[in-house]
Amino acid sequence: MRQRKFTLEENEIPENWYNIVADMPNKPLPPLHPGTLEPIGPEALAPLFPMALIEQEVSMEKWISIPDEVRNIYGLWRPTPLYRAYGLEKALDTPAKIYYKYEGISPSGSHKPNTAVAQAYYNKKEGVKRITTETGAGQWGSALSFACQHFNIDCEVYMVKLSYNHKPYRKSMMNTWGAKVYASPTDLTEAGKKILAQDPNSPGSLGIAISEAVEAAMRDDQTKYALGSVLNHVKLHQTVIGQEAVKQMEKAGDMPDIVIAPFGGGSNFAGIAFPFLRLNFEEGKNIRCISSEPTSCPKLTRGVFKYDFGDTGGMTPLLPMYTLGHDFVPAPIHAGGLRYHGAGVIVSQLLKDKLIEAVAHDNLEVFDAGVLFAKAEGIIPAPEATHGIATVIAEANKCKEEGISRTILFNLCGHGNFDMKAYDDYFEGKIVKHELTQEQINASLAKLNTPEIP
Amino acid sequence: MRQRKFTLEENEIPENWYNIVADMPNKPLPPLHPGTLEPIGPEALAPLFPMALIEQEVSMEKWISIPDEVRNIYGLWRPTPLYRAYGLEKALDTPAKIYYKYEGISPSGSHKPNTAVAQAYYNKKEGVKRITTETGAGQWGSALSFACQHFNIDCEVYMVKLSYNHKPYRKSMMNTWGAKVYASPTDLTEAGKKILAQDPNSPGSLGIAISEAVEAAMRDDQTKYALGSVLNHVKLHQTVIGQEAVKQMEKAGDMPDIVIAPFGGGSNFAGIAFPFLRLNFEEGKNIRCISSEPTSCPKLTRGVFKYDFGDTGGMTPLLPMYTLGHDFVPAPIHAGGLRYHGAGVIVSQLLKDKLIEAVAHDNLEVFDAGVLFAKAEGIIPAPEATHGIATVIAEANKCKEEGISRTILFNLCGHGNFDMKAYDDYFEGKIVKHELTQEQINASLAKLNTPEIP
Incomplete structure (x- = not known):
């Protein structure tokens, strides 16, 4: 019997997170104060985040120890399995060897608890009673609800209203773990009221929801805010994925030529790719790391590298990022987790330095890929994950054309159990191609009067 | 760091299924022909099942080899993890040690693929082109759709209409794997038409859906039927669960005093319990095995041990079983998989011989248990699984009262990702106690003019 699953023992959960900043040739530029345009220090983030996370956000240390309390909860689902995708290889008739790391076995069904548990832990340690956050597809909100439940913190x-309506059962899941869930934009915050005044039927966006959650967190001292992607400490926490995958690929007696992951704010991609980029830095390997974004929200492939706000309301510091402009509202695709206007700072710098690559896929192409995968491998992927699968298929097809066997690894970041409406829409022919014209992108960018990158 | 997860390698997937019939002191009685009331031979089942499964149905061999092709697909999710439930122990403040085997990581989210894959394999081998089946909550239908997709068989x-409406995304999942799904009762079969004529708004039942699927399978030679529980070969296939659990408990340096599982038709219970009963038979251990059924469908705790039909329409052979009568229609509880009027033949005989135990839990009690578990352990259980959890809690509380630490193992047979409406109903106060009076049970049993057990 050929082996298709490569597992690790619970005591092989990584003991440290890997901080790629230590190895980057060009370090990320500092965030700027939106008023003074001066670099801001860690203390500016103190109203929003506990100090331990702020320290991680700016740390230059290569390895940051994972507390036992966090590893202990990771043990509920980690280490996650790594699979050889024999079914997909056969379906594609490709000489490529395809592997995937499967994060969907976590309680909330995606990679998000890797950072949610860590963030809840540090908040608890510093006495925080309540955490506010935003969520797109609901994966991050579910993960944080689960984590807060564990540490007895209100959540x-x-x-995002679009997802709230698409995926009502994500809300039920969060409720089961004791969280309160609001459809954003709400009339509970000034940021939300402002959007509703402009457009009472606004479907919302991650940028808007962030503005609301940040505003709500600022109201009292015992409430903090948590973000599910983009920031450095979030990417850091996700590196448990790639560290396990490196070990598992070694167990499989193989090593990827190409590592692929979907791209929303960057944490999913960072999680699997950074520990392989470490091998590029340390051992001179040449592993290609490719991020997969939707053509309807193409910040990496069609955005600009510029200072921009992390949220729509302009409440965050200015971050040096690939962006489509902070009030860009993407088409209502089902991959809610990828509907974010900007890319995290570290990933932006890596792309600028050509140390990673980016590609974009159309909405219809990704569902074709997702259904092909579900039939070939049995797991129904989340709409976000289908973007990575589309890139895998493109690379596997290239292998076939060129007659070359490359080893491809991708991060199957979550299952689609809460996204079956998206699959219904696909089967009913309701998933269509989204054309995003250069004029539309230019119009959004024209409004962006933030500083250029020096 | 204390270990909470006990895993096995892919090559530790069991190589044989365990056939408990070989060890039973009193063998199950044979099925009877409903016309002649004579015992029927295996050939009577040939229109419905491939020969390999019929042989397993009547086999007296203790060990039946698992084909490599089946083990290879099992490798997609097996071996499943076994957890120490530290969170639940803490929440209950009990001296009991609680473990659970988690079958929810399979592609369709329950233990059902263990037999679906085996059944699809043997059907394919004998040239079957199409398989019909029934499903309650949708877990079995999803599992068979997944398995048929793998072997390129139409499904x-x-x-059951009640579940079809409660859980629309189970249908989407089956569609994604290429299956056709009908809300039963349908007007596609005579059995369905008959029910609809009596009650056009019938919510359906497993018994009715079985009649429909059996009738549809009888129409041509290349179509067979598959059942997701009750039958001996189905129970047989599920014994991979308990075999793994025995190894994992050994790895944990522990052994259960009590093994618990929800009870619908018996395959879930059989899967975890039979390999521990083997230890009772072979090694003289005294492990208590308890099945947990809903008070609204209490065949084991309040039914009679009698010959009865497996379906509502009376199309199957007469089986010696604990039953509430084949046209008993249980209350519309969310645990659709437990809404079946009878118990499998082997489990019935074991209960009759007092080698296993049975308890029943009310609908509200099980959701209290499910939400407690979700908060304590992170995994949201399927409504079926909450019945087992309710028994675990009762036994753990007994340990507390008596000041005794017993080791309890239960089968967490599936996640509740497709059952969030049930949790919504619970939080909205819509889950109520169901009183099933003795008069109602008597009324159903009075219609049962089938033979007594000799």
Whole structure:
């Protein structure tokens, strides 16, 4: 019997997170104060985050120890399995060897608890009583609800209205873990009221929901805010994925030529790719790391590298990022987790330095890929994950054309159990191609009067 | 760091299924022909099942080899993890040690693929082109759709209308794997038409859906039927669960005093319990095995041990079983998989011989248990699984009262990702106690003019 699953023991859960900043040739530029345009220090983030996370956000240490309390909860689902995708290889008739790391076995069904548990832990340690956050598809909100439940912290989630309506059972899941969930934009915050005044039927966006959650967190001292992607400490926490995958690929007696992951704010991609980029830095390997974004929200492939706000309301510091402009509202695709206007700072710098690559896939192409995968491998992927699968298929087809066997690894970041409406829409022919014209992108960018990158 | 997860390698997937019939002191009585009331031979089942499965149905061999092709697909999710439930122990403040085997990581989210894959394999081997089946909550239908997709067999699922409406995304999942799904009762079969004529708004039942699927399978030679529980070969296939659990408990340096599982038709219970009963038979251990059924469908705790039909329409052979009568229609509880009027033949005989135990839990009690578990352990259980959890809690509380630490193992047979409406109903106060009076049970049993057990 050929081996298709490569597992690790619970005591092989990584003991440290890997901080790629230590190895980057060009370090990320500092965030700027939106008023003074001066670099801001860690203390500026103190109203929003506990100090331990702020320290991680700016740390230059290569390895940051994972507390036992966090590893202990990781043990509920980690280490996650790594699979050889024999079914997909056969379906594609490709000489490529395809592997995937499967994060969907976590309680909330995606990679998000890797950072949610860590963030809840540090908040608890510093006496925080309540955490506010935003969520797109609901994966992040679910993960934080689960984590807060574990540490007995109140959790309030501003969920993008589009997803709130698409995925009602994500809300039920969060409720089961004791969280409060609001459809954003709400009339509970000034940021939300402002959007509703402009457009009472606004479907919302991650940028808007972030503004609301940040505003809600600022109201008292015992409430903090948590972000599910983009920031450095979030990417850091996700590196448990790639560290396990490196070990598992070694167990499989193989090593990827190409590592692929979907791209929303960057934490999913960072999680699997950074530990392989470490091998590029340390051992001179040449592993290609490719991020997969939707053509309807193409910040990496069609955006600009510029200072921009992390949220729509302009409440965050200015971050040096690939962006489509902070009030860009993407088409209402089902991959809610990828509907974010900007890319995290570290990933942006890596792309600028050509140390990673980016590609974009159309909405219809990704569902074709997702259904092909579900039939070939049995797991129904989340709409976000289908973007990575589309890139895998493109690379596997290239292998076939060129007659070359490359080894491809991708991060199957979550299952689609809460996204079956998206699959219904696909089977009913309701998933269509989204054309995003250069004029539309230019119009959004024209409004962006933030500083250029020096 | 204390270990909470006990895993096995892919090559530790069991190589044989365990056939408990070989060890039973009193063998199950034979099925009877409903016309002649004579015992029927295996050939009577040939229109419905491939010969390999019929042989397993009547086999007296203790160990039956698992084909490599089946083990290879099992490798997609097996071996499943076994957890120490530290969170639940803490929440209950009990001296009991609680473990659970988690079958929810399979592609369709329950233990059902263990037999679906085996059944699809043997059907394929004998040239079957199409399989019909019924499904309650949708877990079995999903599992068979997944398995048929793998072997390129058409799959048609008659889904109990109540569940079809409660759980629309189970249908989407089956569609994604290429299956056709009908809300039963349908007007596609005579059995369905008859029910609809009596009650056009019938919510359906497993018994009715079985009648429909059996009738549809009888129409041509290349179509067979598959059942997701009750039958001996189905129970047989599920014994991979308990065999793994025995090894994992050994790895944990422990052994259960009590093994618990929810009870619908018996395959879930059989899967975890039979390999521990083997230790009772072979090694003289005294492990208590308890099945947990809903008070609204209490065949084991309040039914009679009598010959009865497996379906509502009276199309199957007469089986010696604990039953509430084949046209008993249970209350519309969310645990659709437990809404079946009878118990499998082997489990019935074991209960009759007092080698296993049975308890029943009310609908509200099980959701209290499910939400407590979700908060304590992170995994949201399927409504079926909450019945087992309710028994675990009762036994753990007994340990507390008596000041005794017993080791309890239960089968967490599936996640509740497709059952969030049930949790919504619970939080909205819509889950109520169901009183089932003795008069109601008597009324159903009075219609049962089938033979007594000799």
